[in-house]
Amino acid sequence: LLSGAFTGNLGTFVFTPDGTSILLNGLHRTNRNLYRLDVTTGDLEQITQVTGSLDVRAFSKDRSRMVYSFSNTETPPDLYVSPTARLDPVRLTDLNPLVRDSLLLATAELRRWDSTDGTEIEGRLLLPPGFDGSEAPLLLHIHGGPAGVFTNRFSYRDHVWAGLGYVQLMPNVRGSSGYDDALLRGNMRDIGGGDYQDLMTGVDAMIEEGLADPERLAVRGWSYGGILGGWTITQTHRFKAASVGAMVSDWTSEYGPGFNYDVSRWYLGGTPWENAELWRERSPLTHAHKVRTPTLIIHGMNDTTDTEPQSMMFFAAIRDGAGAPVRYIRFPREPHGFREPRHQRTRDVEEIRWIHERISGGDWTPWTPPTKPAAAKAKPATD
Numbered sequence: 586l587l588s589g590a591f592t593g594n595l596g597t598f599v600f601t602p603d604g605t606s607i608l609l610n611g612l613h614r615t616n617r618n619l620y621r622l623d624v625t626t627g628d629l630e631q632i633t634q635v636t637g638s639l640d641v642r643a644f645s646k647d648r649s650r651m652v653y654s655f656s657n658t659e660t661p662p663d664l665y666v667s668p669t670a671r672l673d674p675v676r677l678t679d680l681n682p683l684v685r686d687s688l689l690l691a692t693a694e695l696r697r698w699d700s701t702d703g704t705e706i707e708g709r710l711l712l713p714p715g716f717d718g719s720e721a722p723l724l725l726h727i728h729g730g731p732a733g734v735f736t737n738r739f740s741y742r743d744h745v746w747a748g749l750g751y752v753q754l755m756p757n758v759r760g761s762s763g764y765d766d767a768l769l770r771g772n773m774r775d776i777g778g779g780d781y782q783d784l785m786t787g788v789d790a791m792i793e794e795g796l797a798d799p800e801r802l803a804v805r806g807w808s809y810g811g812i813l814g815g816w817t818i819t820q821t822h823r824f825k826a827a828s829v830g831a832m833v834s835d836w837t838s839e840y841g842p843g844f845n846y847d848v849s850r851w852y853l854g855g856t857p858w859e860n861a862e863l864w865r866e867r868s869p870l871t872h873a874h875k876v877r878t879p880t881l882i883i884h885g886m887n888d889t890t891d892t893e894p895q896s897m898m899f900f901a902a903i904r905d906g907a908g909a910p911v912r913y914i915r916f917p918r919e920p921h922g923f924r925e926p927r928h929q930r931t932r933d934v935e936e937i938r939w940i941h942e943r944i945s946g947g948d949w950t951p952w953t954p955p956t957k958p959a960a961a962k963a964k965p966a967t968d
């Protein structure tokens with residue numbers, strides 16, 4: 586360990602040719618920048634100061650120049666080249682001029698609040714275009730991981746939700762990367778405990794600020810976000826719609842088939858026989874009979890990270906034990922992260938439709954590209 590000066594999540598790093606410094610691309614809170622670490626002194630210099638995500642793709646051999654992509658909430662990623670000593674970018678690509686020139690986009694802010702135990706939590710807040718500050722439906726996003734993080738970068742889905750009028754809250758709950766070790770380790774042996782409180786205190790803060798309508802709350806998440814989202818709707822009836830994807834509903838039956846090593850070593854502790862009570866108590870399946878929230882469940886049938894039967898069990902338990910509205914969509918061939926474009930679009934369309942119809946009470950029809958007229962068939966040649 587050369588230095589403890591950097592707090593956050595390290596990405597790409599390289600030595601300078603003389604071996605005296607390390608250039609590193611690091612995430613601090615929600616922004617990613619370039620830093621220089623002096624190997625001799627341990628001093629850290631932040632070279633770039635962007636508000637967004639600067640992702641270094643390559644350095645020149647002498648480390649004097651770099652190619653990087655830049656993105657933020659309103660800006661899709663493009664490539665730039667710049668000296669590494671100071672940011673003086675030359676833009677190389679302009680891949681999405683339509684986004685810049687033609688679309689109404691969400692605007693992003695940061696919010697911080699104290700959780701129930703006093704832990705400070707930071708979250709990204711996205712506001713709809715032309716937002717007037719009055720109460721709006723709130724969509725609570727939960728990131729994957731658990732050591733994932735919501736960062737300042739472009740996501741097309743965020744802007745679709747914003748265009749439908751949603752205020753969106755993206756909390757970096759305990760367990761998130763990009764902050765200090767205390768927050769990163771904050772959900773060890775406590776998954777579904779403090780992280781759940783971090784979510785709900787954030788929702789309360791948005792309601793108290795007058796941004797969120799308490800009668801129009803929705804929640805969505807994928808992977809760990811699906812796990813914590815599934816847990817959330819077993820603990821509260823405040824949400825009027827939920828979408829959970831690629832989840833684990835029962836920790837004991839997932840021991841071995843999928844997501845077990847991190848769970849047993851970090852987030853639950855022990856094994857299903859050594860720590861049986863906690864493994865059962867913190868499983869959403871154990872409490873699924875309490876669910877009253879209309880819930881959409883999504884899973885890929887080739888998922889080996891969080892195995893597909895976990896969602897089938899949660900679906901069956903809600904249907905048979907709780908009686909809440911529930912739908913389960915299984916996608917053939919898909920692993921933990923969907924790969925096929927048609928499946929990706931179907932997943933997004935069905936999620937938006939499910940939540941929007943229950944929160945806003947209206948039908949939603951996705952945009953489809955105009956149909957091109959059929960080309961006229963060539964007439965056969967005649968003598």
